[in-house]
Amino acid sequence: MAFYRQVGSVPRTRHTVFRSATADLLYEELMGEEGFSSDSSLLYHRNIPSALVAARIWDLPDQSLVSNAPLIPRHLKLHDLFTNSEAHASDAVTSRRLLLGNNDVRISYAWVAQTSPLYRNAVGDECVYVESGAAILETVFGSLTVDEGDYAIIPRATTHRWVIPEGSDARLYFIEASSHIGPARQYLSKHGQLLEHAPYCERDLRGPDTPLLVQEQDVEIYIKHRGSGPNGLAGTIHTVPEHPFDVVGWDGCLYPYIFNIKDYMPITGKVHQPPPVHQVFEGNNFVVCNFVPRKVDYHPDSIPVPYYHSNVDSDEIMFYVGGDYEARKGSGIGVGSVSVHPGGHAHGPQPGAIEASLGKEYFDELGVMVDTFRPLDLGEAALASDDGLYASSWTGGRWINEK
Incomplete structure (x- = not known):
């Protein structure tokens, strides 16, 4: 999303020494699209973001696809996919069920009542529509509260998790790209601002506004990435020595945001x-x-x-x-x-x-x-x-x- 945002503490000049209040060196990470040629943000971590202590295979939820043959229109009844007891044990990462897909986009659905593991989609951006219920979308950029009618746009490789408040549930509709997702181009100026005739504007978008800092050791992150499995997808679980939510500040034009329908x-x-x-x-x-x-x-x-x-x-x-x-x-x-x-x-x-x-x-x-x-x-x-x-x-x- 090409408009600038700053959250928390960042140095006056990028790519320079930046220390915490206790004089510890902070580690700068660039999250950028299209090989340094598109939107990006700079994040400042307490710990080394590439640190890794273990890895194992994650068997993704069923990603198999079959042709719509013979070719016919169809009516899918999503509320029949989960029972109450299944929803009570489900989360937004490991329990989503694949409806439709091709090499460009995959559409999934889940009814969830459990907080998800930490997750990173390394294949493409995600657009998640909240059909009902509420959740907290915790990300390396900060937290966002989501409610019924919200779209959550989550950039590729953003570490995040879906927190479901105790006693609550949420029905979520996942649009997972193999690319980036952004506002319709016909509504954007040549510099990326939403134009006057666009049906929404920047003030309608909600982004993180406070750093989210968690201290925890040996944390697992579920990663969906490109591979040789069905749909060209594969899964890996990384164990990292420190919790990835250690960013004291960030700035840039790449971050998750919320828009309500x-x-x-x-x-x-x-x-x-x-x-x-x-x-x-x-x-x-x-x-x-x-x-x-x-x-x-x-x-x-x-x-x-x-x-x-x-x-x-x-x-x-x-x-x-x-x-x-x-x-x-x-x-x-x-x-x-x-x-x-x-x-x-x-x-x-x-x-x-x-x-x-x-x-x-x-x-x-x-x-x-x-x-x-x-x-x-x-x-x-x-x-x-x-x-x-x-x-x-x-x-x-x-x-x-x-x-």
Whole structure:
């Protein structure tokens, strides 16, 4: 995120000797993107950040994928993936279940009540949407409180953990990139400031504001990284001699931040506006959009629900997180559902939805959409939560089973 932030104590001049109040040397670490050619931050540690005393293999949660074949639209019921007892024993790192993925992005889901181990995604940035509940996102940059409706953007290789308060739980939707994730480029100036016509601005973003210092020895960090496993991923657990939350201060333009979906200012028009006006973030070969409660089209003959459209270049994945989605009425989709509309299949409103929408002035709906520009395959959680009925929802349930 290319606007400058300073937290805690930093030296007046970078790359110079910096000592603590007790005259101990502090260790400077550069976290930077694209080989010193993009956003970065400088962190000042009490201990050597590269110190390591042990390493072992971490068997990642199931990362296997299968093709969406035969090609059909699908309805995934995410709330069926975890029972209450399973959620009570689950955490946001080791318990997330893979829904969909390709080489650019992986989408997972978890319902958790346990604090996670320390974690570092060395493959790409993460965008985590909090469907419900609350948590504390502790990071090497500081702590962030997250609540329902928050997006958490976590830069690649940021050491962090998800702390769930005792007696609480959270439903989390993970969008894991193989690249970096940032605001939509059409909303940014050439220097990286959010422009006046953007649907949100820098004052809507929350970043860490106080160092988080923890003293503990022989601490484990779970690392997801590139390797020869399924999806080209592998896992390792490092044991480090001192807790990584030892940063007394940092400054720069790279850090985790929070944006709440309620702060998004929807762009509307005289007739139906296409999904790009709802974009909030993007990564390499995918975009993230959100559909929020809003006034709808004001042409006297407008059709408020979307027109039928073919995803020529993308798969469209919609996570329904609140309200009543007009275009999907009668399909069985509700809060906690994900619709998978693959490229190559024309989709649009369910039968009767167009007529029912005429004259509507306001949509009370909340959804998080991921559009990918390469096809998505199905993970084990998609296979486990598919209702098996959605493909026939435009024909009243008529379906011919062919051998």
